[in-house]
Amino acid sequence: MMKVLIIDDEPQIIRALEAGLERNNYEIFKASSGEAGLDLAAVHNPDIIILDLAMPGLTGFDVCKQLRSWSKAPIIVLSVRKSEDDKIHALDLGADDYLVKPFGLRELMARMRAVLRRIPSTGEHQESVFQLDDLQIDFLKRLVTIGGNEVHLTPKEYDLLRYMSMNVDRVLTHRQLLSEVWGPEYADDTHTLRVHVANLRTKIEKRPERPRFIQTETRIGYRFRGEKREEELQELKS
Amino acid sequence: MPLHPLLLPQKTRTARALISGAIATLGVALMTLIIAGLHLDASVANVSMLYLLVVIVAALTLGRFAAVLASLQSFLAFDWFFVNPRYQLTVSDPAEWLALCMFLLTATVTGQLTVLLVNRIEEREQSRKETEALAQASFSVTSELDLVRALESVLNQLGEVLNLSWAEFLIVQEDRRLCVKKYYQADSAQKEDQQKINAGESGVDPINFVINEKIAIGMGPGEHFSKALGPLAQGAVYQPIIVEDRVLGVLHLQAKSNVFQTGEKKVITSMSNLAGLIVQRDRLMKIEAVTEAITKTERLKSALLSMVSHDFRSPLTSIKTSVNSLLEGGDPISPETQRNLLLAVDHETDRLNRLIDNILDLSCLEAGVLSLKLEETPLAELIESTLNTLSEEENDRILIKLGNEQDEINVDCVLMAQVLRNLLENALKYSPKDAKVELETFVEDKKFLIEIKDRGRGLPKSQESLVFTPFFRATEVKETSIPGMGLGLALSKGLVEAHQGVLSAYNREAGGAVFRITLPLSSDTGISKATNNDESTNH
Numbered sequence: 106m107m108k109v110l111i112i113d114d115e116p117q118i119i120r121a122l123e124a125g126l127e128r129n130n131y132e133i134f135k136a137s138s139g140e141a142g143l144d145l146a147a148v149h150n151p152d153i154i155i156l157d158l159a160m161p162g163l164t165g166f167d168v169c170k171q172l173r174s175w176s177k178a179p180i181i182v183l184s185v186r187k188s189e190d191d192k193i194h195a196l197d198l199g200a201d202d203y204l205v206k207p208f209g210l211r212e213l214m215a216r217m218r219a220v221l222r223r224i225p226s227t228g229e230h231q232e233s234v235f236q237l238d239d240l241q242i243d244f245l246k247r248l249v250t251i252g253g254n255e256v257h258l259t260p261k262e263y264d265l266l267r268y269m270s271m272n273v274d275r276v277l278t279h280r281q282l283l284s285e286v287w288g289p290e291y292a293d294d295t296h297t298l299r300v301h302v303a304n305l306r307t308k309i310e311k312r313p314e315r316p317r318f319i320q321t322e323t324r325i326g327y328r329f330r331g332e333k334r335e336e337e338l339q340e341l342k343s
Numbered sequence: 344m345p346l347h348p349l350l351l352p353q354k355t356r357t358a359r360a361l362i363s364g365a366i367a368t369l370g371v372a373l374m375t376l377i378i379a380g381l382h383l384d385a386s387v388a389n390v391s392m393l394y395l396l397v398v399i400v401a402a403l404t405l406g407r408f409a410a411v412l413a414s415l416q417s418f419l420a421f422d423w424f425f426v427n428p429r430y431q432l433t434v435s436d437p438a439e440w441l442a443l444c445m446f447l448l449t450a451t452v453t454g455q456l457t458v459l460l461v462n463r464i465e466e467r468e469q470s471r472k473e474t475e476a477l478a479q480a481s482f483s484v485t486s487e488l489d490l491v492r493a494l495e496s497v498l499n500q501l502g503e504v505l506n507l508s509w510a511e512f513l514i515v516q517e518d519r520r521l522c523v524k525k526y527y528q529a530d531s532a533q534k535e536d537q538q539k540i541n542a543g544e545s546g547v548d549p550i551n552f553v554i555n556e557k558i559a560i561g562m563g564p565g566e567h568f569s570k571a572l573g574p575l576a577q578g579a580v581y582q583p584i585i586v587e588d589r590v591l592g593v594l595h596l597q598a599k600s601n602v603f604q605t606g607e608k609k610v611i612t613s614m615s616n617l618a619g620l621i622v623q624r625d626r627l628m629k630i631e632a633v634t635e636a637i638t639k640t641e642r643l644k645s646a647l648l649s650m651v652s653h654d655f656r657s658p659l660t661s662i663k664t665s666v667n668s669l670l671e672g673g674d675p676i677s678p679e680t681q682r683n684l685l686l687a688v689d690h691e692t693d694r695l696n697r698l699i700d701n702i703l704d705l706s707c708l709e710a711g712v713l714s715l716k717l718e719e720t721p722l723a724e725l726i727e728s729t730l731n732t733l734s735e736e737e738n739d740r741i742l743i744k745l746g747n748e749q750d751e752i753n754v755d756c757v758l759m760a761q762v763l764r765n766l767l768e769n770a771l772k773y774s775p776k777d778a779k780v781e782l783e784t785f786v787e788d789k790k791f792l793i794e795i796k797d798r799g800r801g802l803p804k805s806q807e808s809l810v811f812t813p814f815f816r817a818t819e820v821k822e823t824s825i826p827g828m829g830l831g832l833a834l835s836k837g838l839v840e841a842h843q844g845v846l847s848a849y850n851r852e853a854g855g856a857v858f859r860i861t862l863p864l865s866s867d868t869g870i871s872k873a874t875n876n877d878e879s880t881n882h
Contacts, residue, residue, distance in 0.1 A: 186700065187757070207696055209689070296719055303721040303749050314726040314743050323728040323756050324716070 107221070110134045110151035112142030112168060113183065114160045122155070125210040139163025143171055146178070153217055156200070157183045158191055166191075166198060173199035179220035181213070189324040196278045196325065203276065203325075219274035219331060235270045237331065240309060240318060242270055251309055261286065262305045265298075269319065269329040278326040302327060360408050367401045367409040371416040375424055384425045391421055391446045398450045402457035410454030418447040466606070469504075473610050476500040480617050490514075490625040491523055497618055498525040501596070504610050505603070510596035512584075513550055514622055521592075527599075553581045554590045562608055578603070582611050586619040591626075594618060639709045655698070658691040665691075701830045704761070708837040715755040715841055722750045722784060728760040729767065737771055740778075746785040752862055754842055762838045762846075765831035766795045766858045773799035774855070791862040798855040802848055810848055811836040 109131045113119050116137065123133045134149055136142035140163050146154060154172065158165035165182055172180060179201040184191050192203045201220045204213060235242040239252040247263060249256045258266065264286045269277065284292045291297065306313040320328045374397045377383070384390045394417035402410035422432055426439050434440040483496035494512045501510055502525065511524035549560055561580035578598030584591045594615040603611065665684040669676070676684075707713040722745055730738055752759075763782070770780040778798040785792055802810055809815050815829045832848075835858075839846040844862040851857055 189757075207692065299719070299721055299724065299751075303723060306723065307749065312743075313723040314745060315730055315738070316723075316727060320731070321724050321727050323724075323760065324718075 106130055106132045107153065108132045108134065108149060108151040109217075110136065110142065110145055110149065110154045110178075112136045112139065112154065112160070112165075113157035114138060115157070118157075118183075122210070122213070126214075129214060139165070139168040142168055146172060146176060150176075151178055153221060154178050154180045155183065155213070155217075156180055158188075158195060159185070166194060169195055169198045169200050179223070181216055181220065183208075193278050193280070193325055196276055197280060201275055215332070222331065223272070223274055237270070237273070238317065238333070242267065249309070256308050258305070258308060261301055262308070265301055266305060266309070269327065273329050273331040276322050276326055276328050280326075282326060363401075363405040363409040364412050367397075367405055367413040368416055370397045370401060371413055371420055374417075375420045379424060390425055391417075391442070394418075394421055394446070395450055395453060398454045399457050402454040403461055406461075407455070407458045410458055411451065414447060414450035414454050417450055418443065421446065469606060472504050473606070476504045476610070477613055477617070479503075480614060484617060484621050484624075488628070490621065491521070493621045493625075494523040494618060495525065497614055497621070498523065501610070501614050502527045505596070505607055506599045508597050508599045510594070512592055512594055512618055514584075514592035515554065515590065549579075549581050550593050550595065553583045553593050557583055557585060557590055559583060561603075562611070580611060582615045584615050584619045584622065586623045591619055591622040636709075636711060640706070655695070658695050658698075661691045662688050698830070700761075701765070701834050704758075705830055705834045705837065708834065708841065713758075713841065715758065717753050717755055717842075719751045719753055720756045720759075722747070722752060725752065725754065725756055725759060725763070726782070728756055729763040732760065732764050733767065737767070740771055740774075740780055741767060742779045742781045744781065744783040746783075750784070750786070750791070752791050752864075754862070758838050759842065762835040762860065763793070763795070765835045766860075769831055770795050770797035770799065770856070770858070773797060775799070786864065789864050791864050793860040793862070795858045796851065796855060801850040801854060801856045807848065807850070811846070 107130070109126055111119055111122055111133060113122075114137050119135050119137070123135065126133055134145045134151060136145050139160055142154075142156070143163075145151075154176075156165050156168055160168075169180060169182065172178070180199065181202045181204060182192070182195045182200045183204055183206055184195070185206055195203065201223075202216050204216060233243065233245050235244065241250045242248070243250075244267065249258055249263065249266065265282065268282065268285050279295045279298055280292045283294055283298055287294070287297070302319060303313070306316055306319055309318060310316045317333065318329060320330050322328055371394070374393055378390055378393060383393070398410055398413045398417060401413040419432070422434065422443055423430060426443060427435055434443060477500070480497045480500040483500075484493055487493040487496060494514070498510050498512070501507065507527050509524065509526045511522055514521040514523070552558075553560060559580070559582045561578075562582060580594075580596050580598070580603065582594040582596075584594060594611065596611070665688045669681060669684055704713065726743060726745065730741070730743075733741070767780060767782065774780060774797045781794075781796045783794045783796070785794075806815075811832050812829070815833075836846045839860050839862075842862060844860055846858065846860055848856060848858050
């Protein structure tokens, strides 16, 4: 059974999450403060951590930072609407994903599945070929195909796509993408990133305004989606 | 007097008199030489007239003292050189004597009259300048709404009329003093420092004195309080700016050399009155802005309170009853009914959440505390952000037609996506379930346009413009079961306007409504930016 640690100072939310997650075969550990959460994480070594950002005492950011110094367990942070800066900060501190309150349990579980499925982004023994739906990336030949047809990418577009495909289902902040692909000195050049993503999308997406692969996380960054949208799944079924 | 400073700038009265006297004397001597040299006295009957010329010229250019001096000197020179017996002051012929006396009288009178005329002209010129300056200053009052710039233009006008080294307005504001200062010449900054030191020695700050006592300093004779202030700089004036018996500030100015004339003091008074009007208007404008914001918030609050009872309660009622029927004992509920009840709860909480979002944003917008984070955003990204916030069923009913998905618009992506979501939701809500809603973008007349078209009931007749009023809902809509509280469109309009855009709505001929967002176009489109240096492909 997957072990989930929930750190939130609101008992109602813990109670609701506990009820929902236990029925879906997760083992729950509950902490109502950052300090208690760090203790539980050290003792039980959870597979995934759900962390509220706004807590009295040790905040979610502090917890996130400390956890990352010794744990690789995926962290999903909970935040409120319109707090993009908080989300970006948490993601840059090493959180894997975020959810905006109020959120649905289904949404949370989908995110949990996605981050648990992910290969660690360090990519020690990386596959030589990446395959997702009709998109195929051959890392050895630096060849990208959609449905068998070769797609011509500029070197930067290719690097961007490669880095994203190595971090499927993870929210990558603008800063992370720019530092990884362009270098740390370009970390604030959001516009360059936007333009390249827009170009990349016209090359690999069927509908750039409703993308299959590269999804925009408004004002935060991008997410390379591993799972299809429901509508697309439904289309496949019918 | 304009001519004097030109000829003899920056001199004291005595020095000026000496110099003008010397020039007058020179003039007379020159005339004597000319007459003697050309032997004009022999050929011309009335040589004395030539001396009269010198007197008039002296009166015109050098003033009263020079004119009198020139008259006397001409009289003497004429007598000495050209009246028999020559080179003596005595006169042999009594007729000549009479002529000489007549000359002296004529010269003096002409000289005085000319000086009088010159003075009149100068006064006229001065008063014209003053009037012009006042007119200019009052024009700048009406045309310039910014306090500092309006006061600056008054200072500029002051400098046109008066001979000042510097002047400043010290405006008393709630927590500080606003100082608007102007130097009329470069080197006066140093002098001013010295004056500061002088003022410091005296103990009482003249500015505070003027503000507290409501009396001008340096404007009238025999100011008995001047002892209390100690020595003040020569030619310094502190004029209080008083409106409705309140001191709003002080006009502090420093003359370049002299004490001010009566006419100039009048100018100072009128200018300070004008400044009073400016400051008073600025105060009233600020108060008005605050009041307006308060009124708006109050109006929103009261409208909100009256709507909360109905529009918040209906989803809450629906949630409450659904949950209650699940909790209630009795006959077991079928799994399908259970699911439907829970779906209703889920749906209604989402609705409440969006209502709260809209209310929060609208109140931020109305209170003027909403700040935009403008970014060059690719169109496709904006549309994607919008579609992501809508459910899959809603997405299926939306047709997207983008002019060029790589076009970039300078928007706050989150807020503009919210506008589009509100408009799309609105369009979906009022359209038949099987009808599609279109979102189309294009560029026209250097404007970026986004249109959302539906096949619904259209805008209410004769109430087209009211749809953007907060809490407005068309009468025929109110009677339907379509939920809403008339916030979405009001908020959308406010947000679009915050982007310097326009949100308009009209009915389609074939039925349905069009909501059109017009945004200013970014300086250059994405096409040029998109093409970057790394054009070569990866193999």
